Amino acid sequence: MLRWLIGTIALSLMATRALAADPVEIRIGYLGQAAVKSSLSLVDQPAENNGFAGARLAIEDNNTTGKFLNQRFVLDEVKVKDGDDVAKAATDLAARDSFIIADLPADALLKVSDALRDHGTVLLNAGAIDDRLREQDCRANVIHVAPTRTMLADALAQYLVWKQWKRWVLVTGSHDQDKLYADALRRAATRFGAKIVQEKTFEDTGGARRTDSGVTLIQRQMPVFTQQLPTYDVLVAADESEVFADYLPYRTWDPRPVAGSAGLVPTSWDAAHDQWGAIQIQNRFVKLNQRRMTALDMQAWTAARMIGEATSRTNSGDARKVIGFLKGPDFSIAAFKGTRLTLRDWNLQLRQPILLADGRMVVSVSPQEGFLHQVSELDTLGVDRPETKCKLR
Amino acid sequence: MWRQVLLTGMVAWLAAAAPASAYVAYVSNEKGNTVSVIDTSSWTVTKTIKVGQRPRGIEFSRDGKFVMVAVGDDDTIQVIDTKTNEIVDSLPSGPDPELFTQDAAGKTMYVANENDNTVTVIDLEKRARIGDIQVGVEPEGMTISPDGKILINTSETTNMAHFIDTATRQIVANVLVDSRPRFAQFKHDSSELWVSSEIGGTVSIVDPVKHEVTGKITFDIPGLRKEAIQPVGIGMTKDGKTAFIALGPANRVAVVDAVSHKVIKYLLVGQRVWHMDFTPDEKYLLVTNGVSNDVSVIDVAAQKVIKTIQVGELPWGITIAQP
Known part of the structure; x- marks a missing residue:
């Protein structure tokens, strides 16, 4: 099975053939929180694997694609508790993984970002919505997948x-x-x-x-x-x-x-969202996790898929190449929102439509018609380039 | 009776004899759970057929006796008898069938099943499932090479066109294209495979022998944001000179010089234009407009929209009987 695959795979863009017998392994770390907060409505009570479950689905999706490109994705999960040394946990992960998906509060994320500054590791912020992480406290080694407040x-x-x-x-x-x-x-x-x-x-x-x-x-x-x-x-x-x-x-x-x-x-996501092919990922998610998909699950899925997408586009396991492509002008990702999602180059925030949901249905999706923008209508949402305080370092 | 005459192969003769050629188009209405039947001599809907849940992919059988429509939420493909316009059977597709294609003889059907990353192979004579092929994430676009040897499937999240040998049912090549490839079509002379990428906003031109992307068609419509340009359905004239590409929420069909791959013009149609089919004489091209619930009729030679026909809720696929 593997032999005929390897013998026949051709990646058109690169005009190269995958000849290596062993697949290229791409390791993705996931740094999440052990504590689950208590919600007012029982219906909204997050599962223990909230977020992790989305990343796991993306790893499956990446591997389905990866089998055609001789690439294999592995998720390396770590949960930190209150009082744990999060910088150390991150440094340990960075020794193994070039990409780390983080679901951490703003201060912890900054600590991790600074601890990893010289590691060449990129952090994908899947959880924190604080604007300051994209503004005065922005960092060149953090890509923000979660939307901002x-x-x-x-x-x-x-x-x-x-x-x-x-x-x-x-x-x-x-x-x-x-x-x-x-x-x-x-x-x-x-x-x-x-x-x-x-x-x-x-x-x-x-x-x-x-x-x-x-x-x-x-x-x-x-x-x-x-x-x-x-x-x-x-x-x-x-x-x-x-x-x-x-x-x-x-x-x-x-x-x-x-x-x-x-x-x-x-x-950013709702269990009722079914437009633009979303029903397919909702079905895949429920099949894998026996529960509905939350916004954090989707943010983590998108983060892991972004790495998968950049890896298949560059046809490379070289983290520097992949990160370069992620941050470059040609990167975009499809995430069931009816439009391509791209990164704001001034602060590495993922542009994305936002769903408006009432707990039963998706009522609407913003940006609304008529809110215009000279670059992208998605930039009518959030802090725009002329107002930004971010200087990427 | 009239319809029967048409379907038994008199179409060419009729087209030559009568100025207003009469064909029958079947349109699947994704939300309405119906199929609209359009008479192309009067450009009116003559019948609305109730079908299963979420009808999308739709195609005539090669003998013209049946119309097959994938009803994704019922996990099957329904068969409509074109004499009676009634559902007479259903085919054992996998879960959530969306688009499908048939071999030239009309004996074998290949179905993209969005939900489980497979292409299902169906024997149309026995109406039985005879195999599955594992492909990428969210299989969608399906087409077969003019010589019948290569089946193409596009997978929307894997972003590839998979080349499948129809004899061995094995994947022989995978070509990476732009985001969310939705539709694939060979040129009639087999020299090129075109693949539309809805989110990427391009159509890739693939060399079917070398398995390489040799060019890309891009679109630029003044006053329209780039994200709204989402290519889906493709139609090519038999002489290989002109192509039409549906651009989704850009509400336009691009007319493309199929030799130079340059866009000649954009035709304004209805909202969220999906798929298309030519009348057999290639005088007209009919396109479905998903959000505005209608079908636009394009005069192919004049490259003009001449008519809009109201159909059911959220029209998606369309098929017109071949002579």
Whole structure:
């Protein structure tokens, strides 16, 4: 089986023949977190292999292609716990792997990036959405596959404005990342012509997520919390910490839709997405993992597929060549979003359409029609080249 | 009766005798779960046939007696009797069949099954599955060389055109093309294989002997962003001089000089144009417009759109009886 393959494979672009008996091995590290956060809705509770499962599917896909090119992909998984030395874990991985997919918080990612600065290893950020990683804290050895907060906020704002829901009430949680998301939403409102008519903060006073009398209490709290607001069209919640947003739909004092961290949510992927051939990857994913595919799974899949794509295009196991192609002008990747995804050369952020999903269906996909851009309409989402603070080093 | 006459091989004679040549086109409507039947003398839909879930790939049997339509979500290919326009049978394809092709004799059918990375081989006389060929991720485009010796399958996530020897059913070559290859077509003289790449935005010209990409057709439409140009269906005239390429959400069909590979002009059609087929006299080319729910009729010699016909929901594939 292998003999006839090897004898007959021809890679047209390179005009070379694969003659080596052993396949070229491409090792991809995956540095993820052991802790699984608790979600408000049981339905959204992440699986232990959240993210890893997406990378594993991409390895299968890469290997199906790789068997025609005499290339074999291997995933090298490491989970770090709170308190672990993440820089050391990364350095150990980098000794074996030239590519590392990272699902880490922003500070840990920066630590890893700096520890690997002289290793020639490239990091693919599949988890952190912080804009600062692509702006003032950008690094030349980090490619960002996850979208940013500003991309997510802009995607939502374009739709709300298209829908003529321009008067927003913004409710923000009391944690740092909630405030960062609120900043992105305020910026988006200004950019696309929405007006925040009132802001409120929802203090996290602690408390359990699962209680036996939860609904009764929440049903009394949420209407009161949203009482006496000025005239508004939509309630936008910034609650990345998952403290309150999912309690808002159907419980607001006025009958208004909810968006942001609950209701209509901007995301890179949704289990309901089936357009542009997505049904095929959804089916493959469920077959392999016996569960539905999350945004983190998709981000990890895309990261591992990007390496596979660059490896087949360069027909090379040489990491430097592959990384050069990844960062070069000819790179693009297909990821079931109806358009090719490319990297912003000023900060190595992957351009991508953002889905707007309500937990049951994909309601829309941004950028919305009519939001134009001189380079790519995908650059109407997030911080654009003229505004960037990034200097790649 | 009228239709029967046409299908028994009188088409050429009729075309010569009557100014308005009459053929029958079958259009699969992906969302509507129907097939629209179009009479090309009146350019009207004469019948709408209910079929299975998500009909896409559609083709006449070589003898013209049947139309076969892949209904992906029902994991089968349904067979429509063109005399009665009723479903009379179904074929044992693999899961989620999308596009398929037949050999010249109409004895063997090859089906791309998107869900399990295989091409299924079906004996059309026995209507039985007789083999599977492992290919890349998400097989889609299917075509067969004019001499019947080489089967081409494109795989959308592997980004390759696989060359399969039809005698041994083994892959003999793999040619890397641009992202998401969706459709493949040989020139009638076998000198070139064309492969459209939907996400890559190009059509690769492949030398079928050397298994090399020798050129690429690129598209540039003023005022339109590059990402919207997504080549899918390809149609080539028998003389090998002119080709038509559907550009998806660019809402245009490119007219290409098939010798120089240069784009001559762009024809504005409906929204998200998918696939196409010529009338047997090559006077007209019919293209399906997925989002605007219609079919555009192109006058091939004049290179102009002359007509739009409303069909079912999200039209996808089209086939017209050959004489």
